[in-house]
Amino acid sequence: MLGTTVTLQEHIRKRAEQDLGIRLRFIVEDGGTVQREGVMHPDRYELYDQWFHSIDCLWPAHALQPIELARIRRWKEVNTLPRTGHIGRVAARGAQDARRSAGCVPAERLYVQADGSLARKPSGRVSMLPLTHNADSFVYLEDAMPASLLAGEESWAWLLAPELAGRVALQADAAIGAIDAALAVEASGLMHFDDIGNLSIEEIDGLIATLIAFKRRGHFAGFWSSFAEAAQLMIANKVAIQSIWSPATVELERAGLKFRLARPREGYRAWFGGIGISRLAHGRVLDAAYEYLNWWLEGWAGATMARQGFYISNPERSRAHMSDAEWAYWYDGARASADLPGPTSKHLVPVGQIRDGGSYVARMSRIAVWDSVMDEHNYLVRRWTEFMQS
Structure with missing residues (x-):
């Protein structure tokens, strides 16, 4: 396999x-x-x-x-x-x-x-x-976020917030990382995309130019290819906010980090x-x-x-x-009524915790964009590689 x-x-x-x-x-x-x-x-x-x-x-x-x-x-x-x-x-x-x-x-x-x-x-x-x-978004350390951001609604724009320069990480895969970046660029008001899941050549060029400018200013602290790498970036205190896959949050839980998985106002990338x-x-x-x-x-x-x-x-x-408590937490969005296990561990979710984003229906009904292979995928990969190497 x-x-x-x-x-x-x-x-x-x-x-x-x-x-x-x-x-x-x-x-x-x-x-x-x-x-x-x-x-x-x-x-x-x-x-x-x-x-x-x-x-x-x-x-x-x-x-x-x-x-x-x-x-x-x-x-x-x-x-x-x-x-x-x-x-x-x-x-x-x-x-x-x-x-x-x-x-x-x-x-x-x-x-x-x-x-x-x-x-x-x-x-x-x-x-x-x-x-x-799943419905993915980004994760952030609560105690590292400026009050100016926490006072507003969670948004993909936070990934490009100047207050967080040098403490941001993105997914390294072009097909996924570019969509996360496009969501952040559009939410920040820097560009508008006709179809955020299928960018034109001109839109790809504009996106990459914007990202290179941010990278040269030192905005990004890292890029990850696996959930283990994503988790380590945050556990090592190299980043305060990053796009994320759910298994990485399991590692953050184990490390005892105080974090939030965002429910962006623009919707999730699924x-x-x-x-x-x-x-x-x-x-x-x-x-x-x-x-x-x-x-x-x-x-x-x-x-x-x-x-x-x-x-x-x-x-x-x-x-x-699954136990009734597990089902209620993972699928119904209820507060954990007991300590819940992880996939291979006895304890993962502490009693009293609520899953960010709520229930299965609530999360999967707020999809802004599905992961995509765009019509201009090959061009996107070439330009994304230029961004990664810039």
């Missing part, structure tokens, strides 16, 4: 091998390398575990084969978010600020059509099995992860691949994902593998 540290974790591998009686080898790389290897070398993996926006690279390259829904036992339990782009009737009733999101909406690249293209129209085959997902099957997988290996896909929807995997802040596409199945 080819993927990233987001889901290719040792305790997951061991549990799956134990439950399924198969051998798994995790090939763990950074996001960009996973995309590149996924496109160019489908012979080196049977399963591809990454994000739905990667489909825009892999599907045109014919690296993956369609997944037959007749072989996915719990497909009917998968909720409406990956199917339609919205949580469904619950979101319509409970989240007044539900909005249409920009970027690579998973639903638009989910179902395989008769001609091999991808679309929202339901069919019996999908490009990837939708699984883990991602949806899934697993695809190499076009070269066949026979017994293909059968084992389907068993692994089905295992992800059986409940245990979704529960361990919840304990690092991620959601699963059929959450009710995971409920039996």
